[in-house]
Amino acid sequence: MQTSITNTPTRYGWAMIVLHWLIGIIFIGQFVLGYVMVRIESQRTSFELIQLHKSFGFLLLGLIILRIAWRLGNAAPALPASVGTLERRTAPLAHFALYAFQVALPLSGWALVSVSTLEIPTMPFNLFVMPNLPLTESDASESFWTSAHWYLAYAGIALVALHIAAALRHHFLLRDAVLTRIITPSSSGE
Numbered sequence: 001m002q003t004s005i006t007n008t009p010t011r012y013g014w015a016m017i018v019l020h021w022l023i024g025i026i027f028i029g030q031f032v033l034g035y036v037m038v039r040i041e042s043q044r045t046s047f048e049l050i051q052l053h054k055s056f057g058f059l060l061l062g063l064i065i066l067r068i069a070w071r072l073g074n075a076a077p078a079l080p081a082s083v084g085t086l087e088r089r090t091a092p093l094a095h096f097a098l099y100a101f102q103v104a105l106p107l108s109g110w111a112l113v114s115v116s117t118l119e120i121p122t123m124p125f126n127l128f129v130m131p132n133l134p135l136t137e138s139d140a141s142e143s144f145w146t147s148a149h150w151y152l153a154y155a156g157i158a159l160v161a162l163h164i165a166a167a168l169r170h171h172f173l174l175r176d177a178v179l180t181r182i183i184t185p186s187s188s189g190e
Contacts, residue, residue, distance in 0.1 A: 004186045011184065012181055013074070020182055027060060031156075058106065059125075080176040102156070105149070108145055108152050
C-alpha cells in the first residue's frame with residue numbers, strides 16, 4: 001500500500017508529518033541555541049551563534065507559514081472516539097496557540113534585529129541580506145523586543161512541553177492513536 005502525502009480521515013500524510021517534526025526539532029533547537037548564545041563567554045562564538053539563531057528563526061517562520069497553509073488545505077484527521085468532550089474542545093485551541101507562538105516568536109526576533117541600534121545585517125545562512133522590518137531603531141524599542149522575544153520563547157517552550165506531555169499521555173496512558181497518526185503516514189487506500 002502506498003503512503004500518501006495528504007491527510008486521511010484517520011492519519012496525517014507525509015507532508016504534515018515532515019513539517020511537524022522538522023518544525024518541532026528546530027523550535028526546541030532554537031530555544032537551546034538562544035539560551036546558550038547569550039551565556040557564552042567568547043564574543044566571536046556568541047556572534048556566530050546569534051547569526052545561526054537568526055537564520056534558523058527565518059527558516060522556522062517560513063516552515064510554519066507553509067505548515068499553516070498546508071493545514072488550511074488539508075483537514076486534520078478526526079480525534080479517536082475515546083477522546084472526551086473537553087479535550088475535543090481544547091485541542092484546537094492548544095494547536096492554535098502553538099501556531100501563534102511559532103509565528104510570533106520569529107517575528108519578534110525579526111523586530112528585535114530591525115530596531116537594534118547596532119545595525120548588524122541579517123544574512124540567513126549567508127545566502128542573502130534579509131531586509132529589516134520598517135520599525136524605528138532605538139534602545140527602548142530594542143529593550144522592548146528583547147523582553148517580548150524572551151517571554152514568547154519561554155511561553156512557547158512551555159506550550160511545547162504541554163503538547164509533548166499530552167501526546168505521551170495519549171500514547172502510554174490512554175493507548176489511543178493520537179501520537180501514532182503523526183508518526184506513521186496515511187495510506188492512499190485509507
